[in-house]
Amino acid sequence: MATDEPTAETVPRDSRTGLANRDAFYRDNAPLVEQALAEGRTLVLLVVDIDNVDFALRTFGPRERDEVVRAIGERLEATAPAGVYPYHIMQGRFALVLQDTPYQRAVQVERALLEACRQPLEIQGAPYRLEALVGLSHFPHHAETLDQWVRAAVFAAHQARTTRSGYAIFDAGWDQRDRQRFRRLVDLDEALQHGDEICVAYQPQVDLATGKCTGVEALCRWDHPREGLIPPGSFLPFAEQSDLIGPLTEAVVAEALADLAAWRERGFDGEVSINLSPGLFRDPELQDRLMAHFRFANIDPEHVRFEVTETGIMEEPNWGINTLAAFRSRGSRISVDDFGTGHSSLAYLADLPVDELKIDKHFVQGLAYPWGEAIVGASVTLADKLGLATVAEGIETELQQDKCRELGCGKAQGFFTGRPMFRADFEAWLGLSPAAG
Incomplete structure (x- = not known):
């Protein structure tokens, strides 16, 4: 005993x-x-x-x-x-x-x-x-x-x-969530093999000076056969910690590029933004595989903007910089997502191969307060000094949109300008002519 x-x-x-x-x-x-x-x-x-x-x-x-x-x-x-x-x-x-x-x-x-x-x-x-x-x-x-x-x-x-x-x-609750995470990883692997459950929603990005939609952010969605539409926060975090993030990213890229090609034929001259996980930075074949999707869809890389979080770059600074620089050399542009929430120094930011800062929604939604206005204004000023474009994320009210325009921000993204939409709804929102045939 x-x-x-x-x-x-x-x-x-x-x-x-x-x-x-x-x-x-x-x-x-x-x-x-x-x-x-x-x-x-x-x-x-x-x-x-x-x-x-x-x-x-x-x-x-x-x-x-x-x-x-x-x-x-x-x-x-x-x-x-x-x-x-x-x-x-x-x-x-x-x-x-x-x-x-x-x-x-x-x-x-x-x-x-x-x-x-x-x-x-x-x-x-x-x-x-x-x-x-x-x-x-x-x-x-x-x-x-x-x-x-x-x-x-x-x-x-x-x-x-x-x-x-x-x-x-x-804690049995923790245990249940962990088991669910495992089951979803198994299901996600099967979903990627079947190819009909992973889909893309598009959220418009609007030029604050003209009101024109200049692009969309491609957002991954999973239409599970039993659970229905699973929110991205319930599967993306653990997909990023597994080998599935590569195939998942490719599935999003393939669908987004095919849709963009169809839209461009119908008069849309905007771009698509696609998120890159820092877990992909060490993949030596990443660029070649994604470029193959560009060739298949007949899309020029300059019409695609890759987004990576500030924290994501700093997690793998050497690999991240090299990966982003390689995409940029092919013509794609690079955005720093959730800017202001990470831990990069301003001196380091000046050396990153990026073209745009996306100001985090927390600061945008705080524009009614002096601290929010100060941070958004300082971010826009910094971006201007570095020659970078700016996008205000998470805009939910007309007041926030007007304030961002007043502070000199270039583009807006958020529920006020347009919620994430699947292909048909976005086409209707944009007013595209019906597809041929």
């Missing part, structure tokens, strides 16, 4: 820490779980993850890494309640089991373990501070089996990493 002191001769142990290992954990706790189910008892599992163990290996070497792991094991033994013994179940992961422990007491133990792990170690005479995460799961409230119980505690540690709190208790 987990709370009976193990016998050294019979317990499988980790050679570095001397603690009971993964095999011992499952051997000890499988009957404990069965007993808890049979007798209505409660168990708490605490999983301790040390994030930067491998950093010690890269920086100092394997001996020092093992010393870090051994020291953490000693701290956990010293901090654990009497009769509770830690298991070393993976390289930087430990587990402790509490029996019949009140909730508040379990949380106190969780916090104490976190604090013990975060105290700096000394390695080769230098202080080394560890990044520790602790997850807590309750049996049988959070799980019905031993494997589910372990997964719940590991997931709670992941929650702690995501929330930057250091420790967390398993």
Whole structure:
């Protein structure tokens, strides 16, 4: 049992820490779980993850890494309640089991373990501070089996990493969202293979001086066969963290260029703006693949503007600058989206291969206040000095539009000028003549 002191001769142990290992954990706790189910008892599992163990290996070497792991094991033994013994179940992961422990007491133990792990170690005479995460799961409230119980505690540690709190208790809502994320990734992969679920909505961009629509931003939409139209915020963020962002971007590019080609034949002389994820910057074949879509649609690159967020450029500055410069050399223009919300310096901005700043909607919608007017005005002045065009995003009222025009902003985009529309609705909004045939 987990709370009976193990016998050294019979317990499988980790050679570095001397603690009971993964095999011992499952051997000890499988009957404990069965007993808890049979007798209505409660168990708490605490999983301790040390994030930067491998950093010690890269920086100092394997001996020092093992010393870090051994020291953490000693701290956990010293901090654990009497009769509770830690298991070393993976390289930087430990587990402790509490029996019949009140909730508040379990949380106190969780916090104490976190604090013990975060105290700096000394390695080769230098202080080394560890990044520790602790997850807590309750049996049988959070799980019905031993494997589910372990997964719940590991997931709670992941929650702690995501929330930057250091420790967390398993949250079924988080778990459900994570499972939904996985299912949607699988569905998105299938959708990209079938090619009939990913569609594009277009939001007009209007010249503030003339009122003319000078272009559209192509916005990705997913018409899921069971869930219906899924908002972009519910699938784009995790698509950007997967290999699917490349095919997804190509699907948007292909449809947007085909539509633009059809519109140009019917008299529309504007351009289309397409978003680029920073996750694509390291793809060496990106430019060639997208240029193939230009040739297929018979669209000149100068009629396409690629948008990338300020933060996105700064995440991958070298790769980002090279990628954007390559597209720009082919004739496409580059916009910095959500300008003002990132962390690039003004000196750095002057060196970026960009043509336009899109002023973030937060500042545009604050134009009724002095701070909003000051920031939008300063952004327009900066853009003018750098020879860049400007677009005010998120315009929702006539007052905001008039103020942006007064401050010298070039173009407007937002619900007031035009909501995102699918192809047929945009064509009607624009007043294009019916397609031939």
